[in-house]
Amino acid sequence: MSVPDTATVLARAFHNDAMFTYIEPDEQRRAKVLPWFFGAAARLGAKYGRIDVDPGRAAAIWLPPGKTDLGPRALVGSGFAAAPLRLGIGGFRRFGSITSAFDAAKVTVIAPPFWHLFILGVEPSEQGCGHGGRVIAPVLAQADRDGHRCYLETTEESNLAFYRRRGFEVSSDHAPAGLPAFWTMTRQPG
Template structure:
């Protein structure tokens, strides 16, 4: 079954992202596996969080405060197949990187936060405000509930975009053998602030 349009869109957006070029260095293999990965991630987001789309152009996946991604969630989303679909070497790199995310992030985001898990805008549509428009509803919800928002990015060029949305760099990790990444947080804005 072909992946949904949004999975293909996110796959194009992340094809050359440092996270996925690290996990799967071969471009042709990345082109084949990323639509599966993002279809599973979208399923996970729909089951455990929130997914918003601009059909055929962009999608965002948020995980709300308190979300647990245990074995059941991985199984239901299809991500439990990652060792097979990615292959042993790529899966080992995936685990190394995501483990580094978890170690570095815990002291940064605490226990109550919205995780901007994935935001992908088709390369042909980037720079048009679509991503900002898609994340705005959860940012407003987090502000109203006085909750933190958190994300990781492996692309330095993304920092300015997220800073315009109110995120600040909360950490920068440069572990040997891994791509560098930034952790960003967005403190809730008060209702009387513009």
């Protein structure tokens, strides 16, 4: 699946996600900006990590051990430098607030090396059909073989059961003032 196709599936998957409704409350504007955002995320994953897809149905973007804290150069190279223009100043500030909260939470629950499930999204009409589990299974198997832990954040409580079935456990939960609630989850190898 190409970067644009991956971006389209992920944009639809995350359209009503708490993180993105917080970043861009206007539904029509959100529908326009999310394909750009997930295109940049897919380019980042393709260059520095791994993307697994079920074409037209689901996509997972992983950052591998040793590349889970990418610097400004990686973000600029993938297209995230345009975030202030694409998201607008308010949206960019909200994006910075939530991602800063994620980063602060991450360092309290896991230390490198680990696989970071950066993004997992399933086409809304295909959710519950096993596509999400299939696209993350290859990295989970690799992490088991290599003895690496896995990590993720989610702003959707309904996702917790899905990840628990795949060996993740809640490591922390957060309800920061003015931000969406979120959970961090880790998975031990084996």
